[in-house]
Amino acid sequence: MSSPNAAGLHDLDASQLRITPTTSLRTVPEPDSAEVWGVKSCTDHMVTVTWTDDYGWHAPEIKPYGPLTLMPTASCLHYATQCFEGMKVYRGFDGRLRLFRPERNCARLVLSSTRVALPAFDPRELEKILKAFLKIDGPRWLPKSRPGTFLYLRPAIIGNGEQLGVTSPSEVLLFIIAVPWPDLSTGSPPGAPPRAPGLKLLASKTETRAWPGGFGYAKVGANYGPAFVSQIEGRKSGYDQILWLLDNQVTEAGASNFFVVWKTKEGKLELVTASLDSKIILDGVTRRSVLELARERLVEGSEHLTSEVKALEVVERTYTIFELEEAWKEGRLVEAFVSGTAYFITPVSAINYRDEDLDIPMGDGTGGHYAGLLKKWLKDIMYGNVEHEWGVVVDEE
Numbered sequence: 031m032s033s034p035n036a037a038g039l040h041d042l043d044a045s046q047l048r049i050t051p052t053t054s055l056r057t058v059p060e061p062d063s064a065e066v067w068g069v070k071s072c073t074d075h076m077v078t079v080t081w082t083d084d085y086g087w088h089a090p091e092i093k094p095y096g097p098l099t100l101m102p103t104a105s106c107l108h109y110a111t112q113c114f115e116g117m118k119v120y121r122g123f124d125g126r127l128r129l130f131r132p133e134r135n136c137a138r139l140v141l142s143s144t145r146v147a148l149p150a151f152d153p154r155e156l157e158k159i160l161k162a163f164l165k166i167d168g169p170r171w172l173p174k175s176r177p178g179t180f181l182y183l184r185p186a187i188i189g190n191g192e193q194l195g196v197t198s199p200s201e202v203l204l205f206i207i208a209v210p211w212p213d214l215s216t217g218s219p220p221g222a223p224p225r226a227p228g229l230k231l232l233a234s235k236t237e238t239r240a241w242p243g244g245f246g247y248a249k250v251g252a253n254y255g256p257a258f259v260s261q262i263e264g265r266k267s268g269y270d271q272i273l274w275l276l277d278n279q280v281t282e283a284g285a286s287n288f289f290v291v292w293k294t295k296e297g298k299l300e301l302v303t304a305s306l307d308s309k310i311i312l313d314g315v316t317r318r319s320v321l322e323l324a325r326e327r328l329v330e331g332s333e334h335l336t337s338e339v340k341a342l343e344v345v346e347r348t349y350t351i352f353e354l355e356e357a358w359k360e361g362r363l364v365e366a367f368v369s370g371t372a373y374f375i376t377p378v379s380a381i382n383y384r385d386e387d388l389d390i391p392m393g394d395g396t397g398g399h400y401a402g403l404l405k406k407w408l409k410d411i412m413y414g415n416v417e418h419e420w421g422v423v424v425d426e427e
């Protein structure tokens with residue numbers, strides 16, 4: 031039993047973890063199979079942790095994967111008291127299991143949780159719980175015989191207190207599930223025609239995803255459901271994702287951050303992405319990593335520069351679709367790509383704005399040179415081809 035904190039509540043405490051192993055193992059699907067593309071065949075176990083307003087965080091549990099029980103009055107079913115994370119665990123080419131900057135995801139979950147009046151916790155405890163979970167399900171679901179594979183991890187928090195009263199929930203459930211996930215950045219489902227490389231984006235017309243004073247910076251479910259209407263419209267007209275505009279400002283694409291490489295009118299090469307300042311966009315872990323790598327390696331004198339990859343300036347600022355359109359018209363647009371855990375680094379081949387398709391250069395045909403290089407650098411870290419502090423090893427014994 032842990033002791034309560036100054037507020038009389040118990041903190042999230044990984045040392046209290048209780049483990050109930052499953053007695054019936056689930057079938058591990060073949061990589062890239064139809065089952066994997068269904069993204070619902072979870073691993074053998076899941077994590078659950080209950081929080082109540084009179085106790086705080088109860089002992090975390092790892093138990094067999096299975097249904098949750100909720101009352102119809104559960105807060106999350108009515109008031110969107112929900113938030114989540116998306117991260118991956120990778121089986122390295124050196125045989126080891128790694129998370130990518132997990133402390134960032136754990137900290138962001140606290141930010142999202144508190145934005146919708148759900149409780150905070152020490153993100154380091156969550157990271158320990160996550161590692162304990164992967165120690166159990168990692169070896170079987172990401173066998174050493176399959177280097178270069180990954181599982182998608184979905185930590186989530188829901189208000190499950192029984193209360194129809196319009197107020198913050200008195201009981202909360204944190205859970206973590208892991209699921210084999212297809213390679214969305216290049217592949218297509220079995221039987222489907224191979225996809226042309228590059229995402230086609232449709233700039234949002236009247237709808238917007240987030241706004242000043244809202245919650246676009248938090249990974250809360252309330253940001254996603256309402257966006258599906260535009261997404262469906264886009265898919266019907268042949269576009270993969272929506273490029274979300276806010277009063278003509280370019281923000282993000284689907285559930286990914288958006289980057290463009292262009293030359294300024296003065297001929298300066300820039301890597302540009304929307305700034306975090308107005309709290310409209312999500313502070314993506316991949317976005318941050320792209321910016322940090324670019325600032326470190328895409329500078330004059332760097333060993334990484336080639337005839338195609340020149341030094342550039344990294345710019346985080348508010349910019350408009352008109353600037354993008356102008357750069358395109360003047361032939362200054364070099365490439366564009368999206369970044370995120372789900373789509374990783376995926377080049378963008380077209381942007382439809384007001385019924386006009388801006389075709390974006392795609393380098394050698396598979397994607398721009400910067401996107402390709404950044405993707406390689408990140409992959410090398412995730413799969414242990416290079417030692418880097420962002421690649422956090424999970425002990426398996």
Ligand SMILES: *Cc1c(COP(=O)(O)O)cnc(C)c1O
Binds near residue numbers: 285317371
């Ligand atoms: C999750 C997400 C991203 C990407 O964040 P990563 O941490 O890089 O996975 C970007 N935009 C939105 C809206 C998201 O939900």
